Amino acid sequence: VGRTVQLTLRSRDVIHSFWVPALRYKRDVFPSYTNTLTLRIDRAGEWIGRCAEYCGQLHYQMDFRLRALPARQFDAWLHSPAAAAGTVPA
Numbered sequence: 001v002g003r004t005v006q007l008t009l010r011s012r013d014v015i016h017s018f019w020v021p022a023l024r025y026k027r028d029v030f031p032s033y034t035n036t037l038t039l040r041i042d043r044a045g046e047w048i049g050r051c052a053e054y055c056g057q058l059h060y061q062m063d064f065r066l067r068a069l070p071a072r073q074f075d076a077w078l079h080s081p082a083a084a085a086g087t088v089p090a
């Protein structure tokens with residue numbers, strides 16, 4: 001919350017699109033090109049994200065959650081074994 005964050009986006013297979021409608025963030029994700037998305041969220045919360053590019057039979061399952069944590073909670077997670085393992089806080 002309150003920090004500028006840059007996401008690095010790259011697909012393992014086909015073209016997807018990282019879309020968080022409520023925040024108006026959307027960026028295409030390619031297998032052969034690394035894209036970035038710079039975002040800043042000024043309040044804690046959780047938003048639903050979806051793939052906005054028809055990417056195959058499992059496209060309908062490509063929902064995710066984007067969560068903005070207060071700075072102290074984010075820093076604790078960032079320096080935890082969970083972050084190193086690539087997992088997110090519950």
Ligand SMILES: [Cu+2]
Binds near residue numbers: 053054055056062
């Ligand atoms: Cu898709």
